[in-house]
Amino acid sequence: MDDKENILSEYIDALNREQKPNRGYVEEPELARLCETVRRVRSLKEQAMPEEGYAQRLAKEVAVKLAHNRDKGLDEKGDIGLKKRNRTEQRRFARPGWLVPAAAILAACVVIFAVLVSRPSLFHTDVALAMQQAVGQLSSYHGVLEMRTHNEAGQEWLVRRVEIWSQGDKYAVKQHDGTLTVNNGQQKWQVRPQEQEVALLPVLHDPVRQGFDLRDEAERALSYPHQVVGSELVAGRQASKMQISPPGGLEYYLWIDKETNLPLQLQTAMQNALQTTYTFASFEANAQIDPVIFDYRVPPGFKVVDADPGQFVNTVEEAVEISGFDPLLPQKAPFRILAFDRRIVFDYGDTTIVETVARGAFQPAANAALGTAAGGPLEVLRDKLRWRQYGIEIEISGPERVTLASQIAPDLALPEVNQQLVDQAEVKVEVDMDIVRADQQQVDRGSSPWQLDPLQVSLTFVNLKVSPQGIVGEPKIGPESFTLAINNGIEAIVEVSQGPISRVYLQRLMRQDETGIWSVVGYDPR
Amino acid sequence: MITAEQLRKAARGETQSIELICQQLWEPLYGFIYYRVQNREEAEDITQETFVRTLIYCRRHNTQPENITAFMKMVALNIIRDSWRQKQRQGKLIDLEDIKPLETVAADEQKAIAERMQVENALNRLKPEHKAVLDLRIMKGYSVAETAQMLGKSEAAVRVLQYRALQVLAQMLDEND
Numbered sequence: 001m002d003d004k005e006n007i008l009s010e011y012i013d014a015l016n017r018e019q020k021p022n023r024g025y026v027e028e029p030e031l032a033r034l035c036e037t038v039r040r041v042r043s044l045k046e047q048a049m050p051e052e053g054y055a056q057r058l059a060k061e062v063a064v065k066l067a068h069n070r071d072k073g074l075d076e077k078g079d080i081g082l083k084k085r086n087r088t089e090q091r092r093f094a095r096p097g098w099l100v101p102a103a104a105i106l107a108a109c110v111v112i113f114a115v116l117v118s119r120p121s122l123f124h125t126d127v128a129l130a131m132q133q134a135v136g137q138l139s140s141y142h143g144v145l146e147m148r149t150h151n152e153a154g155q156e157w158l159v160r161r162v163e164i165w166s167q168g169d170k171y172a173v174k175q176h177d178g179t180l181t182v183n184n185g186q187q188k189w190q191v192r193p194q195e196q197e198v199a200l201l202p203v204l205h206d207p208v209r210q211g212f213d214l215r216d217e218a219e220r221a222l223s224y225p226h227q228v229v230g231s232e233l234v235a236g237r238q239a240s241k242m243q244i245s246p247p248g249g250l251e252y253y254l255w256i257d258k259e260t261n262l263p264l265q266l267q268t269a270m271q272n273a274l275q276t277t278y279t280f281a282s283f284e285a286n287a288q289i290d291p292v293i294f295d296y297r298v299p300p301g302f303k304v305v306d307a308d309p310g311q312f313v314n315t316v317e318e319a320v321e322i323s324g325f326d327p328l329l330p331q332k333a334p335f336r337i338l339a340f341d342r343r344i345v346f347d348y349g350d351t352t353i354v355e356t357v358a359r360g361a362f363q364p365a366a367n368a369a370l371g372t373a374a375g376g377p378l379e380v381l382r383d384k385l386r387w388r389q390y391g392i393e394i395e396i397s398g399p400e401r402v403t404l405a406s407q408i409a410p411d412l413a414l415p416e417v418n419q420q421l422v423d424q425a426e427v428k429v430e431v432d433m434d435i436v437r438a439d440q441q442q443v444d445r446g447s448s449p450w451q452l453d454p455l456q457v458s459l460t461f462v463n464l465k466v467s468p469q470g471i472v473g474e475p476k477i478g479p480e481s482f483t484l485a486i487n488n489g490i491e492a493i494v495e496v497s498q499g500p501i502s503r504v505y506l507q508r509l510m511r512q513d514e515t516g517i518w519s520v521v522g523y524d525p526r
Numbered sequence: 527m528i529t530a531e532q533l534r535k536a537a538r539g540e541t542q543s544i545e546l547i548c549q550q551l552w553e554p555l556y557g558f559i560y561y562r563v564q565n566r567e568e569a570e571d572i573t574q575e576t577f578v579r580t581l582i583y584c585r586r587h588n589t590q591p592e593n594i595t596a597f598m599k600m601v602a603l604n605i606i607r608d609s610w611r612q613k614q615r616q617g618k619l620i621d622l623e624d625i626k627p628l629e630t631v632a633a634d635e636q637k638a639i640a641e642r643m644q645v646e647n648a649l650n651r652l653k654p655e656h657k658a659v660l661d662l663r664i665m666k667g668y669s670v671a672e673t674a675q676m677l678g679k680s681e682a683a684v685r686v687l688q689y690r691a692l693q694v695l696a697q698m699l700d701e702n703d
Contacts, residue, residue: 018566059548152596
């Protein structure tokens with residue numbers, strides 16, 4: 001039998017035993033996909049809870065680890081492994097046998113009660129059914145929809161107000177900055193007054209439509225357990241507040257206009273510490289909509305953009321749908337969000353964050369200073385920061401870059417400029433400043449750009465030590481032997497894995513920015 | 527409700543405060559983690575690690591996050607992601623895209639709901655023998671031997687059948703995605 005079939009079977013067995021599976025399966029993409037499918041199927045089951053006394057056991061172990069950590073002086077970055085708990089100790093807290101049937105009976109009662117309550121025919125069907133019928137009779141509408149995203153601390157993270165025209169499968173949405181997104185069933189496009197352009201967008205997949213779709217909400221409310229929990233005034237109208245409880249999910253709320261039976265407001269569950277409330281501030285059912293709005297027309301003077309132009313979206317959820325990944329969010333909300341396939345741009349006016357699904361190895365630019373962020377290298381170039389975090393490459397440009405970057409990567413450390421690295425060199429190299437000045441002018445004219453790269457300068461220096469008559473052909477000590485150990489933008493250290501020199505110390509003597517050349521000021525003999 | 531003072535004391539290692547915080551916060555955190563890893567052992571380990579890292583963070587930075595539950599969920603997510611990344615560093619091929627971090631993260635509750643519905647729908651569209659083997663092995667948790675006995679097949683045949691059933695199901699789900 002194929003090994004894959006055995007590995008997959010063992011994976012299922014491990015999850016059935018509620019044990020951590022052997023991660024060997026991930027070596028094979030097809031197996032990883034099937035294991036993911038197993039987890040997805042399994043998510044339909046009730047979660048297995050820890051044994052009795054878990055909270056006490058947890059507290060004890062946390063206290064021990066905290067003390068251990070303090071004794072060893074470790075910080076949170078130095079202790080990232082998942083240590084196995086002592087399973088023998090766990091056995092001592094085994095649940096008494098009599099608890100099992102009692103818990104089972106209690107669980108059964110809960111399930112029966114939940115099923116009874118959830119049956120639409122028994123409870124609160126009138127409001128939900130009336131809503132579905134009202135939505136079914138809706139041929140068109142025109143309204144203003146407010147979207148307010150709150151974080152779990154109760155602060156507003158993002159506020160948007162959009163105007164919507166909807167008729168059958170067609171819709172048009174105008175954003176606060178005048179951007180108009182239209183889908184007429186055949187084409188989808190976005191008119192951007194600020195950029196003076198019209199972007200053609202893929203008709204599918206369309207998260208804009210999914211934001212607060214009246215038909216979807218009506219159907220969802222009917223298909224899930226729901227109950228009316230009160231009556232409230234929303235946008236000046238009396239509304240029934242309906243609590244909807246998706247099986248296994250978090251509750252969310254829908255407010256239904258008592259007069260028209262149409263949904264007025266939706267509040268999603270808190271997800272990733274963010275919760276969005278959609279409210280129709282105004283709503284005109286079966287409105288007369290000028291059909292011209294759904295006609296594709298390019299305003300005079302506008303250019304048409306067609307190659308993955310990205311689209312402005314209102315919420316992070318929409319951006320996730322389009323880009324296919326979850327971005328890392330700073331605490332400060334952007335003015336605009338632009339989503340592309342595998343890329344999301346957060347626009348803060350003078351500062352921009354670009355997040356992209358990372359590919360290949362991270363290579364900082366040769367002339368960049370290096371700091372650290374998220375436990376890895378941070379590229380620092382003039383007004384730009386770039387690093388990788390959780391498989392996402394983040395680039396922030398503009399005056400607010402450090403503040404925003406620190407909100408995404410709290411451990412962000414810019415290069416230390418007062419290290420006086422060159423003083424550590426065992427052998428000092430005399431530098432003729434006239435030559436350095438001439439070299440800098442030469443580079444400024446566009447010649448010998450290699451002098452901007454500390455690795456190239458070190459390579460030349462070391463090989464000239466090996467071959468004082470000059471480098472002919474390929475250098476004896478090749479580029480693979482040189483590694484940039486430190487670069488704070490002013491001083492740098494390059495390590496050399498072979499040859500007579502183990503470390504080269506460099507300095508930007510003329511100019512301390514990306515246009516300044518590097519000069520060797522010292523070295524350590526091997 | 528955990529107060530900043532309780533959190534500060536716990537971060538300093540005071541056992542009563544640690545107990546109180548664990549008692550009050552473990553359940554939603556555990557549920558959040560379990561949904562992603564689908565086994566109790568790993569969920570317990572990551573829950574524990576999340577508490578440790580959170581308290582160390584509070585101690586080192588002399589701070590108490592305003593919303594401790596949300597903060598801990600982010601820490602947990604980082605640990606889960608780190609564990610994948612560690613495997614990658616060890617030379618094992620883990621492509622975050624292949625393991626569908628979106629699903630694993632399941633940031634959007636409605637997406638999670640829609641996903642469950644998708645899985646249910648896809649299961650209902652499977653051939654009866656494919657559905658039966660997944661139902662017995664994954665949903666009901668029977669061993670290969672028990673499943674083989676119930677389906678009147680050999681154990682080897684059950685392993686082949688479940689592999690094919692999952693291939694078909696994964697294909698259906700990919701099409702839906």
